[in-house]
Amino acid sequence: MSTVEKINLLGLTRSKMEQFFADLGEKPFRAKQVMQWVHQFGVSDFDLMTNISKTLRTKLAEVSEIKVPEVIYQDISSDGTRKWVMKMDGGSSIETVLIPDGNRGTLCISSQIGCALDCSFCSTGKQGFNRNLSAAEIIGQIWVAVKSFEDIDPTKDRPVTNVVMMGMGEPLLNFDNVMDAMNVMMDDFAYSISKRRLTLSTAGVVPAIKKLSQFTDASIAISLHAPNDELRDQLVPVNQKYPIRELLDALNGYLESLSDKRKATIEYTLIAGVNDQPEHARELVEVLKGVPCKVNLIPFNPFPQSDYTKPSGNAIHRFQNILVEGGYVTTIRSTRGDDIDAACGQLVGKVEDRTRRSAKYIPLKQHTS
Ligand code: SAH
Numbered sequence: 237m238s239t240v241e242k243i244n245l246l247g248l249t250r251s252k253m254e255q256f257f258a259d260l261g262e263k264p265f266r267a268k269q270v271m272q273w274v275h276q277f278g279v280s281d282f283d284l285m286t287n288i289s290k291t292l293r294t295k296l297a298e299v300s301e302i303k304v305p306e307v308i309y310q311d312i313s314s315d316g317t318r319k320w321v322m323k324m325d326g327g328s329s330i331e332t333v334l335i336p337d338g339n340r341g342t343l344c345i346s347s348q349i350g351c352a353l354d355c356s357f358c359s360t361g362k363q364g365f366n367r368n369l370s371a372a373e374i375i376g377q378i379w380v381a382v383k384s385f386e387d388i389d390p391t392k393d394r395p396v397t398n399v400v401m402m403g404m405g406e407p408l409l410n411f412d413n414v415m416d417a418m419n420v421m422m423d424d425f426a427y428s429i430s431k432r433r434l435t436l437s438t439a440g441v442v443p444a445i446k447k448l449s450q451f452t453d454a455s456i457a458i459s460l461h462a463p464n465d466e467l468r469d470q471l472v473p474v475n476q477k478y479p480i481r482e483l484l485d486a487l488n489g490y491l492e493s494l495s496d497k498r499k500a501t502i503e504y505t506l507i508a509g510v511n512d513q514p515e516h517a518r519e520l521v522e523v524l525k526g527v528p529c530k531v532n533l534i535p536f537n538p539f540p541q542s543d544y545t546k547p548s549g550n551a552i553h554r555f556q557n558i559l560v561e562g563g564y565v566t567t568i569r570s571t572r573g574d575d576i577d578a579a580c581g582q583l584v585g586k587v588e589d590r591t592r593r594s595a596k597y598i599p600l601k602q603h604t605s
Contacts, residue, residue, distance in 0.1 A: 242301040245270060246379065247372030249419045260295065268425045270296075275375075275426035278383040280304050305376040310384070320380055324349060324373060328366050330404055332377040334384075334396065342398040345377045347414050348405025353439050355459070355472050357505055359539040360404045368410040374417035377403075378427055398433040402457070407436055408444035415451045422454070431455065437503065442478035445486040449493035457501035457532075458487055462511050463519035471511065484527050491528055499565075500529045506555060507536045508547040517555045521562030530565040 248256060253267035269287055273279040280302040282293040305322035308329060312318050318334040326349075333344040349366035351358070378396055385395040399421055401407040407414040418436065421429045437457040438445065448456075460480070462468035468475040475483075487500055502524065506512045524531075533556060536546040547555075552568060559566040 240299075242299060244303045244370070244372040245300050246274060246302050246304060247370055247375050247413075247416060247420070249371075249416050250423055250425065252416070256300070260299070262292065266292075271420075271423065271425040274302055275379065275382075275420070275423075278379065303372065303376075304379055304383075305373060307380055318381070318384065320377075320384075322377065322380065324369070326367065330369070330373075330377075332381065332403060334381045336395075340397050341395045342400060343378055343381050343396045344400050344403045345374060346403030346405055347374060347401055347407040347410050347417075351405050352409065353406050353472070353474050355439060355461075356470060357461075357507055357536060357542065357544050359541070362539075362541050368413060369405070371413040371416035371420070374413060375420050378421060382427070394428075396427065397429070398435075399427075399429050400435045400437060400457070402435075402437045406439055406441065408438045408441035408448075411444055411451075418452055418454055432498065435501065437501075439472050439474050440478050440483040441474065442482050442486045445483070445490055448490050453494055455498060455501070456487065456490060457503055458483065459503045459505075460520075461503070461505050463516050463523050467511060467516075471507075480523060484523070488527060497528070500527065502527075502529045502531045503534060504531060505534045505536050506547050506552055508545045508551065510544065512547040512551050512555055514554060514558055517558035518562075521559060521564070524564065530567070531559050532567050532569055534569045 243256065245253065245256070250267055250271065253271060254264040257264060257266045266288070270285065273285045279285060282288070282297045282302075285293060288296075305324065307320050308323045309321035310318070316336045318336075320332045321329050322332065323329045328349045330346045330349055332346060335342045335344070346369065348368050350363045351360045352365035354361040378399065381396055385393070388395065401414065401418075414436070418434060421427045421434055422431065431453050432455055434454040435457050436448075436452070436454055437459060439459045445456075459472065460468070460483075461471050462475075463480075465475060465479045468480060491498060491500060504511075504520070520531075533552060535552055536544050538545060556566050556568060
């Protein structure tokens, strides 16, 4: 007898879960019940679902499972940042980070094992690309984060209020699974993350941005990192395919589709001598005209295989001032969790590289103006 693979309920959206119960000849409200057990009460064992009959629980266990990621390492930073390393099927591992800040808890989630985009300043890219994460593997990260707060009442306290798709991988190159996972995050019977507090970050996969509004109304961040195509082509190679103007036009299209007035976040990693000069800031002020946005400056976080360095505090503030004078709300991302290697671009996991890309680094002087 061949063994039929069990369906993992962790990654199912409400409509897919309702379909699953319909296929079993059950009522749709079962979907809400099971989603609450799994996502709000952290239950992965059908036998604990007390409002579901024994017969149905047995049936569920026969055809489905709630398979959560295996945490192989957990660390809490001195500033409260939590980091998990989770082992995925196939042997690679991914990293997830939770950054608490007052009443807010921001979870940084990965969408792929490794990344194919090979941005010159990102350590994830240096590991090459292995595979897409399933919707269950993406949701599994928020499940683990919430579950780590064992002592709370999940119906009152929400350790995760915000989610940013800014971990490993390019979310728009894993479109269907990421859309399903975001859908579950926003579901009131799961994590109730609001559309304003769920941010998809992309390096600029233009065709996917163009169709995005058919699937979600979450917030969006663009990893821009350069004010002109010549420089961006080198830092973010996907720019060679989808240049800045096309990217910003697609972004505007998405923002216009939203029912509220929302701004995009423009992420700009500042690298000393590469993209941090006053003329870059002035050019950025011009290029962003007509795009409703705020700018988030990320001082480059060094990692071993990179020659880049982070600009001085003065250079960062000088850059920020030019943007502020140009009319943009501009924040500097504080480095959180760097004592546990949980800062941006330090999320590397351990990728079994399938692409075998040889490391490519752009020498610093090439960009120095
Ligand atoms: N692929 C998506 C999601 C990853 S987001 C995207 O590019 O938006 C990760 C963010 O951290 C991106 O803005 C990325 O450019 C930034 N980042 C990557 N490496 C970094 C580093 N070494 N220092 C600072 N920021 C970095």
